[in-house]
Amino acid sequence: MTRLFNDPAAFVDEATEGFVAAHAWRVRQVPGGVIRSTKSEPDTVAVVIGGGSGHYPAFAGLVGQGLAHGAAMGNLFASPSAQQIYSVAKAANNGAGVLLSYGNYAGDVLHFGQARDRLVSEGIPCEMVKVIDDVSSASLEEINKRRGIAGDLTVFKIASAAAEAGYTLDEVVRVTEAANLRTRSFGVAFDGCTLPGADDALFHVPEGKMAVGLGIHGEPGISEQEIPSADELAELLVGRLLEELPEGVERANGARASVLLNGLGTIKYEELFVVYRRVNRLLEEAGVRIVEPEVGELVTSLDMAGASLTLFWLDEELERFWHAPADAPAYRKGSVATAEQIDAAELDIPDPDAIPPASxxxxxxxxxxxxxxxxxxxxxxxxxxxxxxxxxxxxxxxxxxxxxxxxxxxxxxxxxxxxxxxxxxxxxxxxxxxxxxxxxxxxxxxxxxxxxxxxxxxxxxxxxxxxxxxxxxxxxxxxxxxxxxxxxxxxxxxxxxxxxxxxxxxxxxxxxxxxxxxxxxxxxxxxxxxxxxxxxxxxxxxxxxxxxxxxxxxxxxxxxxxxxxxxxxxxxxxxxxx
Amino acid sequence: MTRLFNDPAAFVDEATEGFVAAHAWRVRQVPGGVIRSTKSEPDTVAVVIGGGSGHYPAFAGLVGQGLAHGAAMGNLFASPSAQQIYSVAKAANNGAGVLLSYGNYAGDVLHFGQARDRLVSEGIPCEMVKVIDDVSSASLEEINKRRGIAGDLTVFKIASAAAEAGYTLDEVVRVTEAANLRTRSFGVAFDGCTLPGADDALFHVPEGKMAVGLGIHGEPGISEQEIPSADELAELLVGRLLEELPEGVERANGARASVLLNGLGTIKYEELFVVYRRVNRLLEEAGVRIVEPEVGELVTSLDMAGASLTLFWLDEELERFWHAPADAPAYRKGSVATAEQIDAAELDIPDPDAIPPASxxxxxxxxxxxxxxxxxxxxxxxxxxxxxxxxxxxxxxxxxxxxxxxxxxxxxxxxxxxxxxxxxxxxxxxxxxxxxxxxxxxxxxxxxxxxxxxxxxxxxxxxxxxxxxxxxxxxxxxxxxxxxxxxxxxxxxxxxxxxxxxxxxxxxxxxxxxxxxxxxxxxxxxxxxxxxxxxxxxxxxxxxxxxxxxxxxxxxxxxxxxxxxxxxxxxxxxxxxx
CATH class of the missing domain: 1.25.40.340 (DhaL domain)
Structure with a gap:
C-alpha cells in the first residue's frame, strides 16, 4: 500500500516537485510536466512522452539526454490533459517537429490527439506513435487495440535516439513505428496497488494466485492460476512471446533481441534475477542473441506486485539506437556528450491563461x-x-x-x-x-x-x-x-x-x-x-x-x-x- | 512477500546467475561473488565490498567502473564466509592492495577480518573500513557500534573513486574513513520482508504504525509511533540528522552535503519523491547546499516497507570523488572511459581445494x-x-x-x-x-x-x-x-x-x-x-x-x-x- 503522502489530492504535484528537486541538473518543470534541463541540438525532433503518474520511472524518469525531451504528467493513473501535453510539447520543441508517444489507453489517445491538433494548427509538425506491446490485451489481428506496458521504454528510447541522431520527423516516426511493432510484452500480477489515502487496493488477485495478462491498472487478464515457480513463470512468459514473432523476424534462432524483465513495484530485484536466469537460458536455447538486457523496475504501478517480460526484436538500425547513450533520471547508459543547461527565458512556455486576439x-x-x-x-x-x-x-x-x-x-x-x-x-x-x-x-x-x-x-x-x-x-x-x-x-x-x-x-x-x-x-x-x-x-x-x-x-x-x-x-x- | 523462486535454498545462487547474465559486460562471476568484467589500471587499490544477499543493489549491483572492484555475496541476510571474501579479493586485486568495506554486523566483521588475515599472510596489503552510518543503532559515544545501512553507498563510492584516482592503500583508507565518519543515516520501517519459502515475514510492525530506527533485518529500533504524513516523516528524519553534525562540519548553514533518500523495497518512487520534496526544503532552510542527491532504491531488504535518509557531509576531496563517473549495474553517473574486458585466464582465482605443501x-x-x-x-x-x-x-x-x-x-x-x-x-x-x-x-x-x-x-x-x-x-x-x-x-x-x-x-x-x-x-x-x-x-x-x-x-x-x-x-x- 501507499503509506507516505500528505494531502492525497496533492500527491502528484508534490511528487513532481520532489522529483525535479532531486534531478535538477537533468530535468526542469514546466506547466504540464517536465522537459530536459539541457539544451538539445537546434532543428532536431523533440520526443514528448506522457501518461498517468504512478508508473515511475515512466514517464518523467525517462526524460534526459538520449531519451525523451519532455514528459506530460497526468494525475495518478490518469491521462494528462491536452493542455498539459500541448504545453510540454511547446516547451520541448526544437524546431523540427514533435513526436508524441504514449501507451494506448483511451484517455491518452483522446488527449494526445487533441494536443496534436492544437500543435499542428499552430504550424508545429506533430506525429504520434501509441505503444501497443501487451500481447495479452488483444489478438494479433487487433494489434492496434493492444495496451502499452513496459514496451514504452524501448519505443521511447528508439524514438529519442533517432531524434538525437538528427532524423527528420518522418524518419523518427518510421523507426519508432518499427520499434513499436517489434516490441512484445507479456505480464502477470499477484496483487494490486493502493492509491494514496484509499482504503483498499485498486484490485486484488486471490491469495496464492497469479493473474495472467492482467493490465497494470487492473484491466482484465486472460486467466488465473496458482503462483508458479520462478522457472515456470519464465517458461510461461518466454513461451508466449516466442509464439508471436513480429513481421520481419522469421525465426528466433539467430535473431537479435533485447530483453526487459520488469518489476511493477514489489517483485524485487533478487526475484527478478532468479526469473531472468531461466529467461536467459530459454532464449539462448531458442538461439536468440540477447543484446543489452534490462532487469529491474522500468515501468511500475506504485507498489503493485507483478512482473512482465518484453522482447524487443532488433534490426541493425534499432540495435544502434538501443545502444545509444542516455542520461535520464532513471535510465542511463554509455557516455553522453556534455550539454549546456537551457536558459529558462528562451523556453516557449505557452501561458494557458493568455487570450489570443479575436474579432x-x-x-x-x-x-x-x-x-x-x-x-x-x-x-x-x-x-x-x-x-x-x-x-x-x-x-x-x-x-x-x-x-x-x-x-x-x-x-x-x-x-x-x-x-x-x-x-x-x-x-x-x-x-x-x-x-x-x-x-x-x-x-x-x-x-x-x-x-x-x-x-x-x-x-x-x-x-x-x-x-x-x-x-x-x-x-x-x-x-x-x-x-x-x-x-x-x-x-x-x-x-x-x-x-x-x-x-x-x-x-x-x-x-x-x-x-x-x-x-x-x-x-x-x-x-x-x-x-x-x-x-x-x-x-x-x-x-x-x-x-x-x-x-x-x-x-x-x-x-x-x-x-x-x-x-x-x-x-x-x-x-x-x- | 517474496513470491518468485524455485528451491529456496538455491535462491541466492540462482539470483547471482541471473544477475551476471543480465550484466555480463559489467561484472563476471568468480567463486564467492562477482568482480568487474573490465580491466582496472594496474597497481591501483582494489575495493572489495560485500555482505548478505537480499539488499540489491547492495552489494553486487555496486561493482563496476568507478565503483567497487568486487563484491563477496553471502546467503540471504548472512555474511559471506571468509573464504568467499578472500577469493573475491584475490581475483579483484590489481597489485596495490585491497580495501575491504562492509556494513558493521558481527558476522561480516568476523569474516572480513579472517579474510584480511589470510590476504595479509600471503603478502597482499589489506585494510578494512566498516560502515557505521545508522545513528539509531548506538549513541555517538559508541559510534563504532553503529550498523551500516544506506550509507554503504557513499562510503563505497568514495573508496572506489579514490582507488580509481590512483591513491595508495593508505590514502584510500584515509579518505574512506573520512567518508564513513561524515555519513549519517536514519531510517524507519512499516513492515518486514519475507524470505523465499518462509511462512511469515522476518518481523512485523503493527498495522498503521511506524518503527523508528528499526534495523533492516528487524534489529530493535528506538520507538514506535503512528504512521506520519510524508512531511512529518521528512521533518523527523532531517531533524535527527541535523542534530548530529560530524566532526569537521561546524554548522549546517553553508555546509555541502549529498542526500540519499532510500526505499527499502515497497515504499515506491512517487512516495519517496513526496518525502524528498520536504527534505529538500528543510535542508535548504537550514542552509545546506545539496550536491547530487539520490532518491530511489539504493540498499534494500527484499520487499521490506521502509525508508531511510542519509546525509553525506562533503569536503572538497569527498565532493570530487562523489561526482566521479561510475558505471555499475545499479549505479551510473557521468561518463566513464571505455575499458577493455578482462581476460579470465589472467585472474588470480584461488582454488579453494588446493593443498599447499606441508611438512x-x-x-x-x-x-x-x-x-x-x-x-x-x-x-x-x-x-x-x-x-x-x-x-x-x-x-x-x-x-x-x-x-x-x-x-x-x-x-x-x-x-x-x-x-x-x-x-x-x-x-x-x-x-x-x-x-x-x-x-x-x-x-x-x-x-x-x-x-x-x-x-x-x-x-x-x-x-x-x-x-x-x-x-x-x-x-x-x-x-x-x-x-x-x-x-x-x-x-x-x-x-x-x-x-x-x-x-x-x-x-x-x-x-x-x-x-x-x-x-x-x-x-x-x-x-x-x-x-x-x-x-x-x-x-x-x-x-x-x-x-x-x-x-x-x-x-x-x-x-x-x-x-x-x-x-x-x-x-x-x-x-x-x-
Missing part, C-alpha cells in the same frame, strides 16, 4: 456561449445528487460529483475569459480544458473533448452560424466515438449524442433557425435518454469500466440530455431578446 | 586433528536433536541442525584434505571454512572462526605441541570475543570457552601433557556449561538475537562442552596408542 463578432458570440455554459452549470448543480443516484445503479456513483466539478470550473473559466475579451473559440477551449482538468475521469475527458471540438470549429474570427454549430457538434460526436470506441446501443452518452447531432444537422440543412433546430434535436435526445435509462434496472452496467469504455453508462446520457435542454432555453431567450 | 610432521598431525574432528561430528550427530530441544527453550531451535550440518561438512572436508596430504593447519582451515559455509548462522561463523584461529596458530610446518594448541585456543577465544562482543555471564558459549582456555593454558604452563591439561580444562568447561544451562528456565534468553549477539545462548555452551569432551577422548586414545 468583435466572435467576442459577442462568446457572451452567448458563456450564457449557455452557465446554464449548463446550473442544471448540473441542481441535479448532481440525482445524477449520482442514477449512476450508482449501474456505475460507481461519482458521475454527479465529477460533472458538477467540471461544469463549475468551466463556467468560472469561461466568465473570466469573456471578461478578458476572449473570442467564442478560445472561451470554449479554455472552458473545456478547465472541465477536463477539474472533473477528471472519463466524463471529464469527454466533455473536455466535446468543448474543444466545438471550439476548433467555431474559432475566434466570425460569429458562428447554425451550420457551423451543427458541424461542431458533429466533430465532437466523431471525436468521442473515435477515441472512446462506443457505439449507439452501448448505453453511453453516445446513445443520446448521435440522434441529437443527426437531428440538429438535418434541421439546419432544412434552414431551421438554430433555436428551432436545437429544440427539435433536444426532443430526439430526450427520447433516446429515456430509452437508455429504462434499460438500466434490467440489464445493469453496459460495458465494464475496466475496458475503459466511454462514459458513465446512462447517467452520462441523461446529463447530456439535461444539458442540451438547458442550452435550448438559453438559445430561445437569446433569440427572443434579439 | 611430514604436520601431515601426521593432520591425521590426529582429523580424528578429533570426526569425534566432534559423532558427538554432534548423536546429540543434534537434544541440542535443538535445548535451543528451543531460549533460542530458535535450530542450533542442533546447524551444528550437525557444519560438523558433517567439516569432517568430510578434513578427511578429503588429509587424504590429499594437507598439513594440520590447512586441514583445520578447510574444515573451518566448510563448517562456516554449510552451517550458516552465528554458530557457523563462530566455529569457522575458531578452527581458522587454531589453523593459523598451528600452521603446516611443525607438529603442534601442547603450548601451541593452548595458544591456538586462546586465539580462537579472543577472536570470538572480539568480534562477537559477548562476555562471560552473557550465557553464550563464551561462558564455557573462557574457563576452558584459561585452564588449558594454566595446565600447559605447569607442564601437564596435552591430554591431561585438556582433561582438566574439560572438567571446568562442563561445570560452566551446567551453570549456564541451569539458568535457562529461570531467566530465559540471555541477549536478543536481533542484537546479533554471539552464539545461540546456552545450547552453544553445551555443544562446546560436548565437543571438548569428545576431543579429550580422542587425545587420550591417541596418547595411549603412542
Amino acid at each position: 468583435e463578432e466572435s467576442r459577442q458570440s462568446a457572451g452567448r456561449v458563456l450564457a449557455a455554459i452557465e446554464a449548463t452549470r446550473e442544471v448540473i448543480v441542481e441535479n448532481a445528487e440525482e445524477l449520482g443516484r442514477i449512476d450508482a445503479v449501474a456505475g460507481d456513483g461519482d458521475h454527479g460529483i465529477g460533472m458538477e466539478r467540471g461544469a463549475r470550473a468551466a463556467a468560472e473559466t469561461a466568465r473570466d475569459a469573456a471578461e478578458r475579451g476572449a473570442g467564442a473559440g478560445t472561451l470554449l477551449r479554455m472552458a473545456g480544458d478547465a472541465w477536463a482538468d477539474r472533473a477528471g475521469g472519463t466524463s471529464g475527458a469527454i466533455w473536455g473533448a466535446a468543448l474543444n471540438a466545438l471550439a476548433a470549429t467555431i474559432g475566434d474570427e466570425t460569429a458562428p452560424d447554425a451550420a457551423t454549430i451543427a458541424r461542431g457538434v458533429e466533430k465532437a460526436r466523431d471525436n468521442i466515438m473515435h477515441f472512446g470506441k462506443a457505439q449507439v446501443g452501448d448505453k453511453t452518452l453516445i446513445d443520446v449524442l448521435v440522434p441529437f447531432s443527426e437531428t440538429l444537422t438535418e434541421q439546419v440543412n432544412r434552414q431551421a433557425s438554430l433555436p428551432d433546430a436545437w429544440g427539435t434535436a433536444v426532443e430526439r435526445a430526450h427520447e433516446a435518454a429515456q430509452a437508455t435509462a429504462d434499460l438500466t434496472p434490467r440489464i445493469g452496467r453496459a460495458r465494464p469500466l475496466a475496458e475503459k469504455s466511454i462514459g458513465t453508462p446512462d447517467a452520462g446520457a441523461i446529463s447530456l440530455a439535461m444539458i442540451v435542454r438547458a442550452v435550448h432555453d438559453v438559445l430561445q431567450e437569446q433569440a427572443s431578446n434579439g | 611430514e610432521e604436520s601431515r601426521q598431525s593432520a591425521g590426529r586433528v582429523l580424528a578429533a574432528i570426526e569425534a566432534t561430528r559423532e558427538v554432534i550427530v548423536e546429540n543434534a536433536e537434544e541440542l535443538g530441544r535445548i535451543d528451543a527453550v531460549a533460542g530458535d531451535g535450530d542450533h542442533g541442525i546447524g551444528m550437525e550440518r557444519g560438523a558433517r561438512a567439516a569432517a568430510e572436508t578434513a578427511r578429503d584434505a588429509a587424504e590429499r596430504g594437507a598439513g594440520a593447519g590447512t586441514l583445520l582451515r578447510m574444515a573451518g571454512d566448510a563448517w562456516a559455509d554449510r552451517a550458516g548462522g552465528t554458530s557457523g561463523a563462530i566455529w569457522g572462526a575458531a578452527l581458522n584461529a587454531l589453523a593459523a596458530t598451528i600452521g603446516d610446518e611443525t607438529a603442534p605441541d601442547a603450548a601451541t594448541i593452548a595458544r591456538g585456543v586462546e586465539k580462537a577465544r579472543d577472536n570470538i570475543m572480539h568480534f562477537g562482543k559477548a562476555q562471560v555471564g552473557d550465557k553464550t558459549l563464551i561462558d564455557v570457552l573462557v574457563p576452558f582456555s584459561e585452564t588449558l593454558t594454566e595446565q600447559v604452563n605447569r607442564q601437564a601433557s596435552l591430554p591431561d591439561a585438556w582433561g582438566t580444562a574439560v572438567e571446568r568447561a562442563h561445570e560452566a556449561a551446567q551453570a549456564t544451562a541451569d539458568l535457562t528456565p529461570r531467566i530465559g534468553r540471555a541477549r536478543p538475537l536481533a542484537e546479533k549477539s554471539i552464539g545461540t545462548p546456552d545450547a552453544g555452551a553445551i555443544s562446546l562442552a560436548m565437543i571438548v569432551r569428545a576431543v579429550h577422548d580422542v587425545l587420550q586414545e591417541q596418547a595411549s596408542n603412542g
Whole structure:
C-alpha cells in the first residue's frame, strides 16, 4: 500500500516537485510536466512522452539526454490533459517537429490527439506513435487495440535516439513505428496497488494466485492460476512471446533481441534475477542473441506486485539506437556528450491563461456561449445528487460529483475569459480544458473533448452560424466515438449524442433557425435518454469500466440530455431578446 | 512477500546467475561473488565490498567502473564466509592492495577480518573500513557500534573513486574513513520482508504504525509511533540528522552535503519523491547546499516497507570523488572511459581445494586433528536433536541442525584434505571454512572462526605441541570475543570457552601433557556449561538475537562442552596408542 503522502489530492504535484528537486541538473518543470534541463541540438525532433503518474520511472524518469525531451504528467493513473501535453510539447520543441508517444489507453489517445491538433494548427509538425506491446490485451489481428506496458521504454528510447541522431520527423516516426511493432510484452500480477489515502487496493488477485495478462491498472487478464515457480513463470512468459514473432523476424534462432524483465513495484530485484536466469537460458536455447538486457523496475504501478517480460526484436538500425547513450533520471547508459543547461527565458512556455486576439463578432458570440455554459452549470448543480443516484445503479456513483466539478470550473473559466475579451473559440477551449482538468475521469475527458471540438470549429474570427454549430457538434460526436470506441446501443452518452447531432444537422440543412433546430434535436435526445435509462434496472452496467469504455453508462446520457435542454432555453431567450 | 523462486535454498545462487547474465559486460562471476568484467589500471587499490544477499543493489549491483572492484555475496541476510571474501579479493586485486568495506554486523566483521588475515599472510596489503552510518543503532559515544545501512553507498563510492584516482592503500583508507565518519543515516520501517519459502515475514510492525530506527533485518529500533504524513516523516528524519553534525562540519548553514533518500523495497518512487520534496526544503532552510542527491532504491531488504535518509557531509576531496563517473549495474553517473574486458585466464582465482605443501610432521598431525574432528561430528550427530530441544527453550531451535550440518561438512572436508596430504593447519582451515559455509548462522561463523584461529596458530610446518594448541585456543577465544562482543555471564558459549582456555593454558604452563591439561580444562568447561544451562528456565534468553549477539545462548555452551569432551577422548586414545 501507499503509506507516505500528505494531502492525497496533492500527491502528484508534490511528487513532481520532489522529483525535479532531486534531478535538477537533468530535468526542469514546466506547466504540464517536465522537459530536459539541457539544451538539445537546434532543428532536431523533440520526443514528448506522457501518461498517468504512478508508473515511475515512466514517464518523467525517462526524460534526459538520449531519451525523451519532455514528459506530460497526468494525475495518478490518469491521462494528462491536452493542455498539459500541448504545453510540454511547446516547451520541448526544437524546431523540427514533435513526436508524441504514449501507451494506448483511451484517455491518452483522446488527449494526445487533441494536443496534436492544437500543435499542428499552430504550424508545429506533430506525429504520434501509441505503444501497443501487451500481447495479452488483444489478438494479433487487433494489434492496434493492444495496451502499452513496459514496451514504452524501448519505443521511447528508439524514438529519442533517432531524434538525437538528427532524423527528420518522418524518419523518427518510421523507426519508432518499427520499434513499436517489434516490441512484445507479456505480464502477470499477484496483487494490486493502493492509491494514496484509499482504503483498499485498486484490485486484488486471490491469495496464492497469479493473474495472467492482467493490465497494470487492473484491466482484465486472460486467466488465473496458482503462483508458479520462478522457472515456470519464465517458461510461461518466454513461451508466449516466442509464439508471436513480429513481421520481419522469421525465426528466433539467430535473431537479435533485447530483453526487459520488469518489476511493477514489489517483485524485487533478487526475484527478478532468479526469473531472468531461466529467461536467459530459454532464449539462448531458442538461439536468440540477447543484446543489452534490462532487469529491474522500468515501468511500475506504485507498489503493485507483478512482473512482465518484453522482447524487443532488433534490426541493425534499432540495435544502434538501443545502444545509444542516455542520461535520464532513471535510465542511463554509455557516455553522453556534455550539454549546456537551457536558459529558462528562451523556453516557449505557452501561458494557458493568455487570450489570443479575436474579432468583435466572435467576442459577442462568446457572451452567448458563456450564457449557455452557465446554464449548463446550473442544471448540473441542481441535479448532481440525482445524477449520482442514477449512476450508482449501474456505475460507481461519482458521475454527479465529477460533472458538477467540471461544469463549475468551466463556467468560472469561461466568465473570466469573456471578461478578458476572449473570442467564442478560445472561451470554449479554455472552458473545456478547465472541465477536463477539474472533473477528471472519463466524463471529464469527454466533455473536455466535446468543448474543444466545438471550439476548433467555431474559432475566434466570425460569429458562428447554425451550420457551423451543427458541424461542431458533429466533430465532437466523431471525436468521442473515435477515441472512446462506443457505439449507439452501448448505453453511453453516445446513445443520446448521435440522434441529437443527426437531428440538429438535418434541421439546419432544412434552414431551421438554430433555436428551432436545437429544440427539435433536444426532443430526439430526450427520447433516446429515456430509452437508455429504462434499460438500466434490467440489464445493469453496459460495458465494464475496466475496458475503459466511454462514459458513465446512462447517467452520462441523461446529463447530456439535461444539458442540451438547458442550452435550448438559453438559445430561445437569446433569440427572443434579439 | 517474496513470491518468485524455485528451491529456496538455491535462491541466492540462482539470483547471482541471473544477475551476471543480465550484466555480463559489467561484472563476471568468480567463486564467492562477482568482480568487474573490465580491466582496472594496474597497481591501483582494489575495493572489495560485500555482505548478505537480499539488499540489491547492495552489494553486487555496486561493482563496476568507478565503483567497487568486487563484491563477496553471502546467503540471504548472512555474511559471506571468509573464504568467499578472500577469493573475491584475490581475483579483484590489481597489485596495490585491497580495501575491504562492509556494513558493521558481527558476522561480516568476523569474516572480513579472517579474510584480511589470510590476504595479509600471503603478502597482499589489506585494510578494512566498516560502515557505521545508522545513528539509531548506538549513541555517538559508541559510534563504532553503529550498523551500516544506506550509507554503504557513499562510503563505497568514495573508496572506489579514490582507488580509481590512483591513491595508495593508505590514502584510500584515509579518505574512506573520512567518508564513513561524515555519513549519517536514519531510517524507519512499516513492515518486514519475507524470505523465499518462509511462512511469515522476518518481523512485523503493527498495522498503521511506524518503527523508528528499526534495523533492516528487524534489529530493535528506538520507538514506535503512528504512521506520519510524508512531511512529518521528512521533518523527523532531517531533524535527527541535523542534530548530529560530524566532526569537521561546524554548522549546517553553508555546509555541502549529498542526500540519499532510500526505499527499502515497497515504499515506491512517487512516495519517496513526496518525502524528498520536504527534505529538500528543510535542508535548504537550514542552509545546506545539496550536491547530487539520490532518491530511489539504493540498499534494500527484499520487499521490506521502509525508508531511510542519509546525509553525506562533503569536503572538497569527498565532493570530487562523489561526482566521479561510475558505471555499475545499479549505479551510473557521468561518463566513464571505455575499458577493455578482462581476460579470465589472467585472474588470480584461488582454488579453494588446493593443498599447499606441508611438512611430514604436520601431515601426521593432520591425521590426529582429523580424528578429533570426526569425534566432534559423532558427538554432534548423536546429540543434534537434544541440542535443538535445548535451543528451543531460549533460542530458535535450530542450533542442533546447524551444528550437525557444519560438523558433517567439516569432517568430510578434513578427511578429503588429509587424504590429499594437507598439513594440520590447512586441514583445520578447510574444515573451518566448510563448517562456516554449510552451517550458516552465528554458530557457523563462530566455529569457522575458531578452527581458522587454531589453523593459523598451528600452521603446516611443525607438529603442534601442547603450548601451541593452548595458544591456538586462546586465539580462537579472543577472536570470538572480539568480534562477537559477548562476555562471560552473557550465557553464550563464551561462558564455557573462557574457563576452558584459561585452564588449558594454566595446565600447559605447569607442564601437564596435552591430554591431561585438556582433561582438566574439560572438567571446568562442563561445570560452566551446567551453570549456564541451569539458568535457562529461570531467566530465559540471555541477549536478543536481533542484537546479533554471539552464539545461540546456552545450547552453544553445551555443544562446546560436548565437543571438548569428545576431543579429550580422542587425545587420550591417541596418547595411549603412542
